[in-house]
Amino acid sequence: MVSARYALPLGEMRLLFTVMSKVQPNDTKMTVYRIPVAEFADFLGVAKGSAYEEMKKITHSIVTRYVEIKSPGRLVQTTWMAQAEYVDGTGMVDVQLSEAMIPFLLNLKSNFTQYKLTMLLSFKSQYTLRLYMLLKQKRDHNPYAKTYDFELSELRKVLGVSIEAIPRQDKFDKPQAAMELYSEYPDFKRRVLETAKKELSAKADISFEYDEIRHGRRVASISFRVFPIQRPELFLQQPLTPAQTTLPGLDSDLDLVATLLSFVPEAHRAKKAVRATIEAAEQQQGFDYVKRNILYSNAHASKNYAGYLSGALAIDYGHDWEIEQQQAAKTAAPAAPPAVTLADLNNLINEIKALQQQSKAQGSAELWQQAELLKAEFAQKREMYDAANADKEDEAEA
Incomplete structure (x- = not known):
């Protein structure tokens, strides 16, 4: 499953790992995993008052997500979850996994302690989480290798940066368009490799250095050198709380939210919905992601600025626009x-x-x-x- 091809935003990956921590050996497709929405809000980085709606968005999306898992002589095509059920007044969401996913998640869980699951949930980039799992798998299977090499095109697919098209099979299916995120290598290097390297060095039990293997001027492969980091906190006898997933001694926001709010038109800066949306998105996606979507909303929102900004941050409207702006600046x-x-x-x-x-x-x-x-x-x-x-x-x- 580590090498499976799928693209999940960070919030959905955090939900998946939260459910995975609850999987038991005798679970079936009928097993219900109950998750308190207010507690999960800590990992989402959203105010508890808006956690219910945020969770609904996440579960609505993940029940339609397609995943393809290949193994020798076998190919599994499935979705992550069968359903999510909300019962008014309980503050809970009841999740059922797709039956095909349970053995994969059970096997994956056996390789991680509860404390390491907390570490995974603390990552702020989905690519950090994916690359950690990939390198951890390679190192555990072949600990004496000096390097672990990946063709760039395949690495992009495994990390969910290069997404293949999936046609609609019937009227109930959700088709998936082919997408290439960070198609220029310098963007991929900065937003995926360097972000993951920095975050693993700060939080994880492994980190890496890497070399670019070129064919002519083009980067064709990445060669990773993985090394362990001793972190005693990963072996504590009690699970870590969400408050312990940030670096000790550092504030979590570093005034980034206030800086991002300075980009918002003055008429909207004092709105609680705008601030809450920006705070949540900055924790999940990072400063640059939020900044480009604020600037995009400033240029395109005509009415209901808060709602438009929320939509832009959810879908990353500003991604292509930012690239167009950069290209226009080069040619202007x-x-x-x-x-x-x-x-x-x-x-x-x-x-x-x-x-x-x-x-x-x-x-x-x-x-x-x-x-x-x-x-x-x-x-x-x-x-x-x-x-x-x-x-x-x-x-x-x-």
């Missing part, structure tokens, strides 16, 4: 650029984040003050950027 004539560019603002954001993280890690008030000064500079440049672009919009309307 360099004459008469704005005094402040979006790249300038992005660079400032990255500097602020880096200083905040260093300040937290080193306990340095001086570094934090530098970050505060940059935040003031960012606010000024943001006003200049907004004013310049407002002038352009007025000219276009005229």
Whole structure:
């Protein structure tokens, strides 16, 4: 199952592992796994008040998700879950797995302690989780290998970045369109490999270095060197609580939510629904993901900004738009650029984040003050950027 081809967003993967932790050897397709929605909200990173609706979205999606599992002489095509049932007033969701999935999940569970399952649930990137499982499997099966090599095209499929089309078989089926996420290798390297490497180094019992194997100028394969990390907390006698899944001594948000809110039009910044949506999405998908969808919503939302932003964050409307913006910037004539560019603002954001993280890690008030000064500079440049672009919009309307 580790090598199966599937694409699950992080929230759905967390739900799957939560259910997996409850699977028992004698379970059947009729076994019901009861999950308290309020408790799962901690792993989703959403306010408990909105957890019920968020959970409904996740279960609605995962019961239609297709997975293909290959083994010698055998191919299983199935869905993850058979159904999810909500009973009013209980605060619970009752989940039933597809019968074909139970033996795979039971076998997978036997390789992870409850504490390591908590570690998996703490990952903020779905690619961190997938790559961890893949490298862990390879290392456990062949611990003396110096490297584990994957063709890039196959690695993309296994990680759910390259998604094959699945046609509709009947009127009840949900077809799946072919998709290529992060089709440019530099984007794949930054958003998948480097993100996973950083997160595993901070939280997991293994991490990795990697080499790019090229055919000419093209990266054809990735060669991973996997090494263990001793983490005593993974062998505690009591399961970890959700509050213990972040690094000790570091705040979980590092003021990122406040920074993201600065991108939101002023008329909507104080809305609780907007803030809650941004907080949840930042914890699940990361800063850059949320930022591009805020900017996309700013450019496209005409009515009900909060609802439009929620939809953009759920489906990643801003992904293709961001690529188009980048390509347009490359081909645009360099004459008469704005005094402040979006790249300038992005660079400032990255500097602020880096200083905040260093300040937290080193306990340095001086570094934090530098970050505060940059935040003031960012606010000024943001006003200049907004004013310049407002002038352009007025000219276009005229």
